[in-house]
Amino acid sequence: MNLEELNFSLGTLQWVIMAVIGIYTWLTGRQAASNQELQEQRTRLARLEEQLSSLPTQLQITELISKLSHTEAQLAGLNEQFGAVSRRLETINNYLLQKK
The missing domain is CATH 1.20.5 (Single alpha-helices involved in coiled-coils or other helix-helix interfaces)
Structure with missing residues (x-):
């Protein structure tokens, strides 16, 4: 294995690691947004149930x-x-x- 092949392998490995980190960050961000939306929906549902219970x-x-x-x-x-x-x-x- 010469220096050029090693340099190419490290560049490829770096690109793969960055892609994995990017995908992980994107999925984590979506999960956080989904959790926030779910919490908002739960809050709205709780308020609606409270209003309905007084009817x-x-x-x-x-x-x-x-x-x-x-x-x-x-x-x-x-x-x-x-x-x-x-x-x-x-x-x-x-x-x-x-x-x-």
Whole structure:
């Protein structure tokens, strides 16, 4: 093996080592970016789960709708009663104005 072959072999070996280091660095960088993206996704998912846990369930919404319907019916009944009271009050007012 002469000096020229040895120099070529060392140059080739140096190029191969640099290529391996470059590929390793690239893969490590991608892995770090993937880990960071995964952590961001986990954080977003945790926030979303927290928001969803505070939302009412379907059963709670159904109960609320039922209670609102019941309240609406009660208000309609009170409105009718107030109409009757208003008519009676008008009659009493007219009577008192005529008697004076």
